[in-house]
Amino acid sequence: MEKKIQTAVMGVTGYAGMELARLLLRHPRLAGKPPIFFGRTEGAPEPLAAVHPQLMDNNGTGLGPGGLQIEPFSWELARARGVDALFLATPHEQSREWAPLALEHGLRVVDLSGAWRLENAANRAVYKFADEGSPVATAIQTRAVYGMPELHRDEIREADLVANPGCYATSVILALKPLVSAGWVDTDRGIVCDAKSGVSGAGKAPTAKTHFMHAADNLSAYGVFSHRHTGELLEQLVLAPEQIVFTPHLLPIPRGILSTIYVWFRSPKQSADVEALYRTFFAESPLVRIFPAGQLPQIQYSVHTSYCDIGFHLAPDGRRCVIVSCLDNLLKGAAGQAVQNLNLMYGYREEDGLV
Amino acid sequence: MEKKIQTAVMGVTGYAGMELARLLLRHPRLAGKPPIFFGRTEGAPEPLAAVHPQLMDNNGTGLGPGGLQIEPFSWELARARGVDALFLATPHEQSREWAPLALEHGLRVVDLSGAWRLENAANRAVYKFADEGSPVATAIQTRAVYGMPELHRDEIREADLVANPGCYATSVILALKPLVSAGWVDTDRGIVCDAKSGVSGAGKAPTAKTHFMHAADNLSAYGVFSHRHTGELLEQLVLAPEQIVFTPHLLPIPRGILSTIYVWFRSPKQSADVEALYRTFFAESPLVRIFPAGQLPQIQYSVHTSYCDIGFHLAPDGRRCVIVSCLDNLLKGAAGQAVQNLNLMYGYREEDGLV
Amino acid sequence: MEKKIQTAVMGVTGYAGMELARLLLRHPRLAGKPPIFFGRTEGAPEPLAAVHPQLMDNNGTGLGPGGLQIEPFSWELARARGVDALFLATPHEQSREWAPLALEHGLRVVDLSGAWRLENAANRAVYKFADEGSPVATAIQTRAVYGMPELHRDEIREADLVANPGCYATSVILALKPLVSAGWVDTDRGIVCDAKSGVSGAGKAPTAKTHFMHAADNLSAYGVFSHRHTGELLEQLVLAPEQIVFTPHLLPIPRGILSTIYVWFRSPKQSADVEALYRTFFAESPLVRIFPAGQLPQIQYSVHTSYCDIGFHLAPDGRRCVIVSCLDNLLKGAAGQAVQNLNLMYGYREEDGLV
């Protein structure tokens, strides 16, 4: 009989943390062994359902003292409770600090922040990491695997530090990788990625940007030529900065990303060829859904799922191609992909607990 | 030829302040004499359009140094610029402090906060005013007129301190006053006021409550049995606390209030009588629109207007009556009503600049 | 080993049908035996995922011919496929016609429409059933059980026709039943039920009412003193029409109901007594979540779940009580409750496949 692993989550109070809790609590391979939820390093435990009433049930996650608690973290406690795998749903500064310690304690880590996603120091500059260039950080970065199963499945299986991709990056990279790696895209003409995300992507902190009055009935572009996820596009797609423009926008919806991506092909293609290329590339990827040529995904098809949906439209000239990619930024763009990585790390089916 | 008055606005950076600026800048009786916008008491001026790009135009409210500015306040400046009428679109603590000073300097004041609306100390308790009971505050309170023109038109004309009503209070009082003052309502059975407001009513400060993720796709009741506007209902409708229940809710929309109000009549009525009572009561009130019996207003009819819309539905028994009242919380519920009060104070037509 | 039952769904193309499909496809007691989806009685099959791309997966519900299909209905087909339990997610006129036929063919039926919910002919009048008063309809009505497990658990277990409650009715009845049946409520003073629902409650047909431009940024009351669910309140709570007012409103959100309910108690109560009454009443009900006194549920806590959440606030006088009840109109208000009924009918745990 399979030994059940013990998972733990740091940062369960945020939106990605909430989805992670929801997924792990219902994960069939973890049944009977709920994750441990860690909060601040001091103070009293508080019920998970007090922070996320959505997760309250009448079977163990209620508001009372008998329900699942968010417990103050300590390494002693983590050891005593036998934690195997730790999810860091924490700000990147905190992940920079905690991931090395967790590895030292023998845990396997899935980090949902941007702390360990980028190999190239130039791309990391935008994060202004306090420990940039330190020997420890450099060593850890070398061990980190970019946690996009559709591209790095085998490395993830063996990894002890998985850097879960950015939400925007996931939607753009999955849509472009088949075309770019086939050499079809005329990268010198430039690739345009016009991405739109729901407000949960901006985090739970109340700010002028996340105020209802700013986001509702509105649309705004931001981070033009400077968004942090750009480095992930460059590294995973092997592009130079001048070959791609990535513009994120804030949508007046709670969750979901739609990226509209524009490429010019080097030579004319048929729609059937494009569709076949996508289907072949993702043949073994249970969490990518390819739409038939000319049918486009919409945000509401993939929210509350862990799928990434991809569709495209080819111009009559066979050269201009518009690709549309959708996903739920909190699931395939965060918690869902994190569990997908966990599944690979522990030999479960990639889609377990996610479909 | 009419002498144009000089208006000034404190607190133009908030939502009510923005609407006040919009209304005053387009007010036909103030044409050519734009309001003075006062901000903090120190620091450099900043363009109004930098705070509210919505108000930018190519005729004087641009982003440049030539455009309208928000200027640091001082009494010297106010005197030098010949301010006649001052709007306080400020938090109530600040209005408690500033209204007495403004009156002392000979200004006429329209205060949009809750600072001076309540005559009864018991009703004011919820505000916990620092100067509660002081001789100055008591004297000022005596001079204050509750700024609901439909009820207190004559007193407002003569007032030098007008306490602009609360947004919820306006929607409920206008809907109930004709019925209650006619003695039709069986107040001993209790009146239920179920009110719903858009998020702008919660103010511009980013908080957990105003976060898009809390407000969107949601509805929540709050302030049950404890909302600050309750005192206004009690005083203006001459009711005892146990005769009314008022429950506000936060709607996932930027602006607008709809109040659904439930009364039992002492004796059966006909719809035509109810409609006639409303029409008679508001015959001289240009900013109240009465809907024909059985037709109900909706929020979207009155947003971006300074009207209060009222409709009702009478049960077949002629005793149970549901009244629906709608208004824009930033206009008839705040800035529009404030300008309506200004109009009365200076002898303009009540609806000037508002229809 | 447990024999798996074969379920079938008529009317899977609507919103409740979609949720029913989603729940049944993931139901652990039906694993490996997906429901049969029936559509129109003629025409070719079409893939379920073509109608509901949300339900597409890479394991059997894809867009291709191998995926789950919506098949043209016939009784022969139903018999050949061994259907045990039939869900009718159809308009009430159609359910009036089909339920008798299904019973005749030996199927057990859960009907999600309003066709069989009301025992009292006066309450049914609003539906204007074509077969009202016919011997068949009268006989069938006698067999029908009102499918609210929290009130009629034992009868549902034995039923062959379960009339799944209305969404509004579920939220109001669950909130009021404990108080009313304890005799605490002064029903002669009148009970006010102010209910608000997301747009999915208005159905999938494009109408002026369901147009985005009508629903968005708006709130409107409708069906005042005439809504079809009123009869369910009267029958299940044993009230006379003049003892209750029920006003539904259309919220600018996709899904979710919040009902704010106002009662006067006959004698003063303590909050702890009210909470205890609720907890006792629902002690064996896994799909009702009671909030601690003074904490109120919000719509977003229960959407995408099959729970009904109940909270309350008691006035200092101990007599005026505001109860807030929330649920997802497509789940506890429709498909979730339908599956809950199925679970009871076949001896599964009440919450199987729902938590």
Add this chain to the structure above:
Amino acid sequence: MEKKIQTAVMGVTGYAGMELARLLLRHPRLAGKPPIFFGRTEGAPEPLAAVHPQLMDNNGTGLGPGGLQIEPFSWELARARGVDALFLATPHEQSREWAPLALEHGLRVVDLSGAWRLENAANRAVYKFADEGSPVATAIQTRAVYGMPELHRDEIREADLVANPGCYATSVILALKPLVSAGWVDTDRGIVCDAKSGVSGAGKAPTAKTHFMHAADNLSAYGVFSHRHTGELLEQLVLAPEQIVFTPHLLPIPRGILSTIYVWFRSPKQSADVEALYRTFFAESPLVRIFPAGQLPQIQYSVHTSYCDIGFHLAPDGRRCVIVSCLDNLLKGAAGQAVQNLNLMYGYREEDGLV
């Protein structure tokens, strides 16, 4: 003293018609001479406020028989009432039929539909006009002026048929025209126009697309490589089809368009040069607001105004430029621009009644 013109509106029941009515009723140059609202050619008049309660006021547009009416159309009536200028806020098929008749009767026409915008038959093909190529249609097309004042001010002044531009087209053309006509854009690399519009752009007819459940919490691309406004871009910007890609999206908001436009410059530019180019180009255009370099407009700045807002962001390489353009699709994208055209046609200030 200026003779007031008599305006009339066909198609006032739609969204653009409603905004047109609102603007014309408050237009200072038309004061005292309200527009005539024409509806179907038969049947009884009905109050304007019955169709658009938003427009009800207590001064002449009430629900009663004394209020403004929508009257059944006839040419006799139009002549008898002395109509000078006719707005067609009608479907394009109807405008193809009515515009020639109106010109024959000596009226000056502003047509808000797509009937007369396109000079090139190839670009018109997408409309499938029944009278395409007929001598009358050809003659009329020659007289039509593309009603974008910022590009064709002088011709509009003299025109008797103004083809009011498409909403998307307005936002894209205004943003691109200065750059393209200066020869800065490397058109061979391709221009990408990613446009997003609120739902009012899809019209008032209830359809699957305009259903709240489809539009809300969603984003979808549509009309890829086939949208009707593409021809306007090609003609006004003098581009070949393969030089531009235009993708519209449906935003979950009532109104507003944001277009994100991507160009590559032939040679590197400075931000100050780009800003100066825009400011010079629109120096005499009161309804275009240019944002300072690096500051981008948002949808909520321009909704409920008749402005088009333009901002841009230039990459460090000085070659990749992202331009963001916003407007209210019902105002600068329809009714506001129509009134702007009227103003030019009758010698008023271009912005009269619009700021």
